[in-house]
Amino acid sequence: MGLVPTQQRVLILAALRDRERPASALEIHQRTRLHNSRVGLTTIYRTLHALADAGLVHVFSRDGELTYRHCRREPHQHLVCGVCGLVLERPVDAVAPWFAQVRAEADFVPDPGRSDLYGTCGACLRAQRRDHGPDGIPHDQCSG
Amino acid sequence: MGLVPTQQRVLILAALRDRERPASALEIHQRTRLHNSRVGLTTIYRTLHALADAGLVHVFSRDGELTYRHCRREPHQHLVCGVCGLVLERPVDAVAPWFAQVRAEADFVPDPGRSDLYGTCGACLRAQRRDHGPDGIPHDQCSG
DNA sequence: CTCCGTGCAAAGCATTTGCATCCAT
């Protein structure tokens, strides 16, 4: 497999690691600039494709743009907080019985790896409750 | 609410109705041309936004483009076939217990309306099994 | 007459591609 660990690729992976929220190509681009070296935006895109193909990162769709997250290799389902963007990983074992039921009842076989659940994380829920603004407009003050 | 049923909007809704697969703005544009009248692409986009805001259509993300589907008003979860694009609706009652479990176990509250399940519909599964191509490249021969 | 709706053209934005250069083996 042609995945030479060049300086740019190491930088891109570093920008993704230790980050529970997906990042867009542009955000990663800015992040690599923060460190020391500079990586072309084209290289960011090409490297992210390669990493996604290799299964090292998972791709998300946020608004009109794609975002990327360094995920564990073990199969899992994503829980995506629509307020703060936090992503949690849920082991397939936990969702298997549910998906088996869907399979039986709906003649449809779901794929946990592609079936992200969107909602609100506990931290954001509590923050909303604290602010109790009747408008419901949330602050982005989640922990993490 | 400012939703005047103009000729264009009626055409767009007609293009969406009786269609279990989401359609892109361009596909709807072509569909309206098939009938009799012509609707500008800009109007398609603007009308789709209005319909989505009104809750009459649901928005999906397919490859790099947005697609739209005329859905029931009752809350439901979508089952999306990644092979043929078919979308099934599953009543929230069926998924509520599972979401309650996620809430309890993961400190996360999923929203059924935004948590589409991706996988393969029964028809496409059987078609794949029939063709049993070792490559796994599927034909798009689902019923519907 | 007054508004909203419409449509063309142009702009906007994320992403991809062409091609010459660079780097590591």
Next chain:
DNA sequence: ATGGATGCAAATGCTTTGCACGGAG
């Protein structure tokens, strides 16, 4: 030396916006 990796610039594709026209009440 050789082949992949890089980066700039240009192109692509979907979507939105500016602005003037049209149509219904």
